[in-house]
Amino acid sequence: MNQQPIFLTPVFQERIWGGSKLAELFGYDIPNAKTGECWAVSAHPNGQSVVKNGSYQGLTLGELWTSHQELFQSDSPVFPLLTKILDASDDLSVQVHPDDRYAGEHENGELGKTECWYIVDAEPGAEIIYGHEAKSKEQLIQWIEAGNWDGLLTKVPVQPGDFFYVPSGTIHALGKGIVVLETQQSSDTTYRVYDYERKDKDGHTRELHLEKAIDVTTIPQSYKKETFDTHTREGITVTSFVSNDFFTVQKWDVDGTANLEASSKYTICSVIEGQGQLTIGGHKHPLNKGDHFILPVSFGPYALSGSMKLIVASE
Numbered sequence: 001m002n003q004q005p006i007f008l009t010p011v012f013q014e015r016i017w018g019g020s021k022l023a024e025l026f027g028y029d030i031p032n033a034k035t036g037e038c039w040a041v042s043a044h045p046n047g048q049s050v051v052k053n054g055s056y057q058g059l060t061l062g063e064l065w066t067s068h069q070e071l072f073q074s075d076s077p078v079f080p081l082l083t084k085i086l087d088a089s090d091d092l093s094v095q096v097h098p099d100d101r102y103a104g105e106h107e108n109g110e111l112g113k114t115e116c117w118y119i120v121d122a123e124p125g126a127e128i129i130y131g132h133e134a135k136s137k138e139q140l141i142q143w144i145e146a147g148n149w150d151g152l153l154t155k156v157p158v159q160p161g162d163f164f165y166v167p168s169g170t171i172h173a174l175g176k177g178i179v180v181l182e183t184q185q186s187s188d189t190t191y192r193v194y195d196y197e198r199k200d201k202d203g204h205t206r207e208l209h210l211e212k213a214i215d216v217t218t219i220p221q222s223y224k225k226e227t228f229d230t231h232t233r234e235g236i237t238v239t240s241f242v243s244n245d246f247f248t249v250q251k252w253d254v255d256g257t258a259n260l261e262a263s264s265k266y267t268i269c270s271v272i273e274g275q276g277q278l279t280i281g282g283h284k285h286p287l288n289k290g291d292h293f294i295l296p297v298s299f300g301p302y303a304l305s306g307s308m309k310l311i312v313a314s315e
């Protein structure tokens with residue numbers, strides 16, 4: 001029986017569209033006011049989180065994955081998931097990601113990137129780009145070449161608490177004024193379709209990847225608002241957002257005390273609101289907004305108590 005939750009220290013990434021909300025909302029010690037991404041649970045070579053507590057303290061998540069497979073019992077050769085929090089203080093470039101097959105062939109064996117977003121914070125009027133209106137590949141190419149972005153891109157208004165599933169092949173972008181918790185495949189492959197003709201501080205535009213983007217874009221791609229099942233029992237309401245070959249993602253609203261059984265899978269937990277504690281075998285671990293931890297396979301039984309919201313992901 002595993003009795004130790006594995007708390008992780010995130011890695012922060014500067015982005016031209018970043019800001020300082022990761023400090024304001026979560027109290028993180030961010031490196032500067034252009035901080036776009038918190039890689040909270042990551043074993044990706046471009047930024048690994050590090051174990052904060054217990055007997056594995058100081059190991060990167062990638063090192064823990066390879067040296068202690070008994071904690072995860074996964075068939076995946078690499079830690080397959082990546083949990084991020086993003087602060088879009090400006091519009092992100094319009095982009096699309098490949099699936100596993102395409103990325104494996106064209107990107108040195110990288111994983112594809114299917115992702116999903118829980119909207120943590122959104123300014124009034126904030127919107128995302130989520131899908132496109134082209135009915136055929138010819139039309140997609142035509143509208144991209146003509147720069148008909150208003151005709152092509154589907155815009156969807158967002159509010160805190162909304163959830164969006166973004167499978168590989170979906171044209172998408174976060175808009176200005178949105179903070180999301182993202183659960184995704186552990187991949188850093190992005191094909192940029194449009195960047196609003198923005199220039200960086202040296203006067204350069206960022207590279208676009210139109211040929212690959214057109215290759216991987218799903219056509220057609222229309223937006224439907226989804227509803228999600230919720231299930232309430234003592235101390236907890238579970239909302240099931242998505243469950244597929246890549247990940248299962250839920251929201252846990254804890255209010256009071258919820259007694260939980262050990263899971264047959266390892267579980268990634270992110271506290272996005274409120275505070276409380278995790279109790280196991282007489283040990284209490286305080287939980288605060290912005291904490292991220294992994295419960296290894298067969299962790300438990302345990303209790304979560306307090307008043308808090310968690311986003312919980314598993315393979």
Ligand code: ZN
Nearest residue numbers: 095097115172
């Ligand atoms: Zn993306």
